[in-house]
Amino acid sequence: MSIELYEIEQHMARFEPFSRLPAPLLQAVANAVEISYFKAGEQILTRDQPLEHVCYIRSGAVELYQRDGTTLFNRLGEGDLFGYTDLARKRAVRYPVTAIEDSLIYYIDAATFEQVADECEEFAEFVDVSGRLKHVFEQQRQSSPLLSTKARQLVQMKPLLATASMSLSEAASMMQEQHVTCVLVTEPCDSTLPLAFLDDEDHPVMLVGIVTDRDMCTRVVAEAISPQASLREIMTSRRIITTQASDSAYEAMLKMLDERIQHLPILNGKRPIGVLQLADLLRFETSNNLFLINTILRQPSTEGLVRLSQDVRRDFVSMVEQQSGSDMISRALSLTGRAFVHRLCELAEEQFGPPPVPYAMMVLGSMAREEVTITSDQDNALIIADSYQESLHGDYFKQLAEFVTDHMAECGYAYCSGEIMASNAKWRQPLSVWRHYFSDWIATPTPEHLLESSIFFDLACAHGEESFVQELRELIAQQASSNPRFLAAMARNANNRTPPLGFFRTFVMEQDGAERRSINLKRRGTAPLSDVIRVHALACGSTQQSTLGRLDDIAHTQLVTAEMIKRLRYAFEYLSTLRINHQAAAISQGEAPDNSVEPDTFSRSERHHLREAFETLRDAQKFLGFRYPLKGNRERHS
The missing domain is CATH 2.60.120.10 (Jelly Rolls)
Structure with a gap:
């Protein structure tokens, strides 16, 4: 040469x-x-x-x-x-x-x-513009056994299927003979139905319910139901939670913990091929955050929960070291926070008595989007049934709300500085009031209403009547998507936090205070990306809560190009990963974790990836103003 x-x-x-x-x-x-x-x-x-x-x-x-x-x-x-x-x-x-x-x-x-x-x-x-970020992100998905193991690989035997008309005694005998703890209930159906599949005798059927050994004990024995009664009378059928065979074991476990179920049918397309049990999954992997979630849900006291909260940081660092990926880590941390909320609601009910009327404790913001990091605070609110009467029930729900928020603070979830918590009476209201709140925010997008929309339009149920939360999600999806003025105002609001890029692709960093010479990855990166994506999700009527889930819904529309969807996805994943790794490194070094990084300490390649992520945000914000223009303003200036 x-x-x-x-x-x-x-x-x-x-x-x-x-x-x-x-x-x-x-x-x-x-x-x-x-x-x-x-x-x-x-x-x-x-x-x-x-x-x-x-x-x-x-x-x-x-x-x-x-x-x-x-x-x-x-x-x-x-x-x-x-x-x-x-x-x-x-x-x-x-x-x-x-x-x-x-x-x-x-x-x-x-x-x-x-x-x-x-x-x-x-x-x-x-x-490839988005490929650079994709490469960085994909490298972090491979090392965890739970991530690389597919749900189908954990199937040990075929599921036990039975028709809804089968008697309880016959089903119990079959379960005992085959040494299984549940039976999947089917009914004959038209083969053209979306959920239809062929049973072992090639008859079209569909999955309509599940009966577990616990159902047999708690319902059949405790309620003295006749052994000749049919499975239809005791099966869980309102909402059957399943997972696909191609999903990872990690995803399956998170779903079971999130839904608080012990058995999860695995489907290959529409056909059940097995049933996962939570106990088996927990034995498969007990070294990370998932085992902690299950322990939280079984904790008998608030003192025990406070002790368990000390393990959250340890398990967070462990997941980062295992390179579990930002999406999985954030989701696990979010479910951990929701598990604390759920268990505290149960302990509050034990202390103050059963709730006088139904309610839902909903979490908001990053915990609803399943994008929590180790520095996240608490945002929550109470939806109470419309049968609520302040004079009769007010003290109960005030006590419950304060019990939950105070103990969440003790467990490491700081009070919200803006008092977006159920302990604030404004955010502890009947369902009809919440309907009015949301409709008013959409109809009259004032600066205050836009701020509240950006907080409350990410919502998830942590305990209680999930249907209350779902109704509000559907209201948002319906009314926001049909209100161009509201979408335009949200778009303008989403462009308020610009990426830290200078004129010549340099980084614009904080010059004063504790964050001097640094960039806040949340304030200047992941948060404005979430805001931009939320606007498109509202426009297409999506009820998804996570940022990546919203991108999936947007991808089925013509609102944003496929190339921009890809770039947004990898920019969000890269910034989230960088943010999480930065926090884990701080904890490992005995420092307080935060969201501020110093690009001057990065390698040339890392600065390149960071710059690309911010350029994607900049381009997305520019497009937002064109996609959702404030037509009224244009008319006034013409």
Whole structure:
């Protein structure tokens, strides 16, 4: 190899994505390089020029301009690439490029670039705009056994199926003979129904319920139900929770803990192929947060809950070290918080007596979106049945709310500084009042109402009547999606927190106080991303609560391009991962965790990923204003 080729190879090996290439591919790129020199002020690429090469900056600096040739778009320096996006899409140059310093440019022909991308997946993902972030995120999904194990791999035997008309005594005998603790109940149906599948005798049936050994004891024995009664009389049928065979064991366990069930049917499409038991899953993996959740739900005292709360940070750090992924970690932490709320409600009912009227304790914000981190505080509220009477029931629910919020604070969930808690009488109201709140916020989007919407429109039931919470979700989905003025106001509100990017792709960092020379990843990253995505979700009538779940719903519409959906997903996942890793590192070093990172301490590659994530947020915010314009304002100014 000549000295010149060796120097080219060694220089490119220092920078992404070439540092990812195996030696033979890197040599192939170096051999294909053509070198050009440009003086400061000289144009390198012109608008609409046919593009046959990717450009690599060996030395110097360049500026990219918008199509008009005068509006600055970007500034790049040594080791940066340009032209690859247009080349990949087989289109002419969109952004003219001019040298702002004397610059040495390596040209890599299209055939070589495409060959290397075909042979090296990591290289291909890096040069894809969202692929760079995807690569970083996907690396963290693989190491946990619960994540890599599919639910179908834990199936030990076929499920016991029985018709709803089978007698309890016959079903009990079958369960005893086959050594199973539950039976899945089916009924004949039309084969064209969405949930229909063929049983062992090729008859079309559908799953309508489940009966467990506990049902047999608590209902048949305790309530003296006749053994000749049918399964239909005692089966759980209102809402059957299932999981797909392709789901991970981790997802299955979280679902069981979230729904507080002991048996989970596994479906291959529509057909049940087995039943998972929570006890088996907990024995399979007891070293992480999931075992803690189950223990919380069984804790007999508030003192015990406070002691258990000390394990939350330890298990959080453990999950991060296992590289469980930001989505899984945040979801586990969220379910941990909801488990505390649920158990505290139960303990409150033991202390103050059963509730005089039905109610739901709902959690809000990040806990509802299942995006909690170790620094999250508590946001909650009470929905009470409309039979509520202040004079008769007010003291009970005031005591219950204060019991829950006070003990949540003792368990490490700080009081909400804005008093968005059930202990605040304003957020402890009958369902009819909540309906009025939500309808009024949507109909009259004042600054105060927009703030409340951004908090309360992420809601989930932690204890009690889930139907109350579901009704409010459906009200939001129906009324918000049909109110352009409200959507426009929410869009404008979502653009208030801009990403920390300077004019030349530099980071704009805090200059004063404790966060000096740092960036708050929540305030300037994940929170505004959630706000942007929430607006699109409201527009399409989604009732999903998680940010990623909302993106799934938006993807089925024409509101946002598939490319933007992909970029938003990976930007959110990358920033969430960075935020969680930063907090875990602080805890491991004996420091207080926070959301502020210092980009100056990052590697060049890490700064590149961070910049891309913020650029995605910036682009999404720009689009939001066009997608949901304030038409009334335009009319007044015309």
